[in-house]
Amino acid sequence: MTETPTRIEVGGTAGTDPYTVLVGRQLLGELPGLIGDRAKRVAVLHPEALAATGEALREDLAGQGYEAVAIQLPNAEESKTAEVAAYCWKALGQTGFTRSDVIVGVGGGATTDLAGFVAATWLRGVRWIAVPTTVLGMVDAAVGGKTGINTAEGKNLVGAFHPPAGVLCDLASLDSLPVNDYISGLAEIVKAGFIADPVILDLIESDPAEARKPGGAHTAELIERSIRVKAEVVSADLKESGLREILNYGHTLAHAIEKNERYNWRHGAAVSIGMVFAAELGRLAGRLDDATADRHRSVLESVGLPLTYRGDQWPKLLETMKVDKKSRGDLLRFIVLDGLAKPTVLEGPDPAVLLAAYAEVSR
Ligand SMILES: NC(=O)c1ccc[n+]([C@@H]2O[C@H](COP(=O)([O-])OP(=O)(O)OC[C@H]3O[C@@H](n4cnc5c(N)ncnc54)[C@H](O)[C@@H]3O)[C@@H](O)[C@H]2O)c1
Numbered sequence: 001m002t003e004t005p006t007r008i009e010v011g012g013t014a015g016t017d018p019y020t021v022l023v024g025r026q027l028l029g030e031l032p033g034l035i036g037d038r039a040k041r042v043a044v045l046h047p048e049a050l051a052a053t054g055e056a057l058r059e060d061l062a063g064q065g066y067e068a069v070a071i072q073l074p075n076a077e078e079s080k081t082a083e084v085a086a087y088c089w090k091a092l093g094q095t096g097f098t099r100s101d102v103i104v105g106v107g108g109g110a111t112t113d114l115a116g117f118v119a120a121t122w123l124r125g126v127r128w129i130a131v132p133t134t135v136l137g138m139v140d141a142a143v144g145g146k147t148g149i150n151t152a153e154g155k156n157l158v159g160a161f162h163p164p165a166g167v168l169c170d171l172a173s174l175d176s177l178p179v180n181d182y183i184s185g186l187a188e189i190v191k192a193g194f195i196a197d198p199v200i201l202d203l204i205e206s207d208p209a210e211a212r213k214p215g216g217a218h219t220a221e222l223i224e225r226s227i228r229v230k231a232e233v234v235s236a237d238l239k240e241s242g243l244r245e246i247l248n249y250g251h252t253l254a255h256a257i258e259k260n261e262r263y264n265w266r267h268g269a270a271v272s273i274g275m276v277f278a279a280e281l282g283r284l285a286g287r288l289d290d291a292t293a294d295r296h297r298s299v300l301e302s303v304g305l306p307l308t309y310r311g312d313q314w315p316k317l318l319e320t321m322k323v324d325k326k327s328r329g330d331l332l333r334f335i336v337l338d339g340l341a342k343p344t345v346l347e348g349p350d351p352a353v354l355l356a357a358y359a360e361v362s363r
């Protein structure tokens, strides 16, 4: 018997169409309905690690009458480059891909960021569907239409807001995910807990070992609660003119760490350290109570996420943070908490306070 999938609606704003995030199992039967009758061609973009999945999907779509091509991307952050985007544009050009054709991104957040970016830029925008296969992709990257690539100067510096036509989260795909990638995704779940839904934190704290398992007692609930947080925020503010900035909690330092590590770190590991830093910043700025700040360390550590980074890297990290997308001119801006689930913006903190907060995450 097939369980009925959970449906989470994302509202259309800024002239975009609404769409649905489905969470369940065996959801690929939903694809043709999302692709629609007008498409003649479908391009399935997948990472090397999911070569068999990508090919199976291509064959399935070809069997349904589409001219289907599979485009294999490098794994992880290596796919989020201008060169890989250009490779995809070439493949689409050679296929004769038109405005009524559809891109399907199957993979983790790096894959869906790149697939969405290719969809946003090809012919100035074609429809795309996200099939996230990592925890992080399901709860965050595939939802909300932020697409993009990295440059040598920083993370996601080139991109577009281009929401998908639908998101299919097949929980069965998590079974093959390496444990470190699974744990990395928990960082964005914890983020959703601190900025908006503390029940998430209660669930993890009730049994951290279960939270680390794809088939854990609370897996589906943690994923669905986190998607609801994201869906609510991006439905209200697609283009990050205000509220959406709260989803960047912990990311100002995280993106600087990722660049410093030449994008070889998993995003969630950097976000974990970034959230501990943001909590310390909130505490030192007199906004956040000690118990909530300390709770960051305990919950992140309980699932195996890192809390510290190299102390000697501060000057480089600070330089990178200056070009964070939340900066305005010379003004550095951070998301901090005024209390549990009370995110707010801290503008232009004193450099001494920033350094003191970094000292708390330094090793
Ligand atoms: N657009 C957004 O709103 C948003 C939100 C959060 C994160 N992100 C981005 O998402 C990226 C991180 O995504 P991620 O954590 O999913 O990592 P990822 O996409 O790099 O995937 C991690 C690794 O797992 C492999 N993989 C994926 N699914 C698999 C599966 N089911 N089985 C086995 N291997 C599998 C991938 O090929 C890769 O090697 C970062 O680039 C981050 O910036 C974007």
Ligand SMILES: O=C(O)C(=O)C[C@@H](O)[C@H](O)[C@H](O)COP(=O)(O)O
Pocket (backbone or CB within 6 Å): 140, 144, 146, 155, 156, 188, 240, 244, 245, 247, 248, 251, 325
């Ligand atoms: O969706 C958002 O908005 C987010 O900030 C979610 C983040 O988890 C995600 O990592 C996002 O890609 C960061 O965006 P950026 O604009 O800081 O590059």
Ligand SMILES: [Zn+2]
Pocket (backbone or CB within 6 Å): 140, 188, 251, 267, 271
């Ligand atoms: Zn993130």
